[in-house]
Amino acid sequence: MSTPQMSEEEFNNMMEQAGSLILDAAVGRLLLSLDDKAVEELQDYLEGVGENDDVLAHLKQTYPEFNSIISEEALALQNEGEEIAN
Numbered sequence: 001m002s003t004p005q006m007s008e009e010e011f012n013n014m015m016e017q018a019g020s021l022i023l024d025a026a027v028g029r030l031l032l033s034l035d036d037k038a039v040e041e042l043q044d045y046l047e048g049v050g051e052n053d054d055v056l057a058h059l060k061q062t063y064p065e066f067n068s069i070i071s072e073e074a075l076a077l078q079n080e081g082e083e084i085a086n
Contacts, residue, residue, distance in 0.1 A: 018077060023070070025073045026066065
């Protein structure tokens, strides 16, 4: 059984949604690992984020453990997608 080809717009939307899922899960895990003061600092940063700010770069630079967290979340989503496809 073949699946219909998705348009470029549909593909881009799907990738954007996947990226949001990964980022949300990774930020959630990061928050669980931080103390109250660090959580407050991160919330303050996120509330002040502008359109041109690179949030991902900031998180990776400020919280070195975020690099491994986001990699783990991306791999988990990929594995889940493969399980669904099979």
